Amino acid sequence: MTNNHVIDGAKKVTVSLSDGRNLDAKIIGADPRTDLAVLQISDTKNLTAVKLGDSSKIEVGESVVAIGNPGGTEFARSVTTGVISATNRTLDIQGEASFNLIQTDAAIxxxxxxxxxxxxxxQVIGINSAKYAESGFEGMGFAIPISDATPTIQQLITSGVAKHPALLVSTDDQYNLYAQSNNKPLGAYISEVTQNGPAAKAGIVKGDVITKINNVQVQNSSDLIHELYKYNVGGKITITYIRDGQTKEVQATLGEISSNQ
Structure with a gap:
């Protein structure tokens, strides 16, 4: 398993092993919505499978090791150490926005x-995925928790496709610039609603601004995705939204969207 952004757009994927072998890999499945992907190599002799831990049980302060190839092959299989700095971070990045991320000061x-x-x-407790790279910040790396990633990974292995709960809407976060300038509530601005989709059936229309899912605050499109992914396809949720300055509530039954849509 790896990140989708690592192999996205690749015409050929090669896996380099510690024994010096370089093997062609097949992409079994990839999911941009969770930034996860699964690769397959034909020759697995002399390889030991990793053990997956339970990332729901990790605690702040625990020691961890990050393994990777910083800068490519020149520094391949580098190991850095650190601790778990936090377990509930969110980033406004496609894929990573779906999870409560593990933050670590191990160099990523x-x-x-x-x-x-x-x-x-x-035991593997996370998949290294991002670094906070703004000037003045150091030691802020982020990993997708392995227990949260496993259901998507299993779907990709089984069918090559991952399916997720969805309202089947498009959003536009440019609205929040307007909202901030005009002292209006932040939220996920609905720019398009799929006909006969879950949101449309619930009465949501273009121009509505979703501010809560099941009473949990939603301030942008990433928040909306993050909240929806806590539920299952077919699950019922309560949507709080603003229309023409008035706050309204409606129930919706979540639909489905797949990684190949």
């Missing part, structure tokens, strides 16, 4: 993406 650099974050029992 370009080339580490898709590599494992491992605890001191040797």
């Amino acid at each position: 650099n370009p080339g580490n993406s898709g590599g494992p974050l491992v605890d001191y029992q040797g």
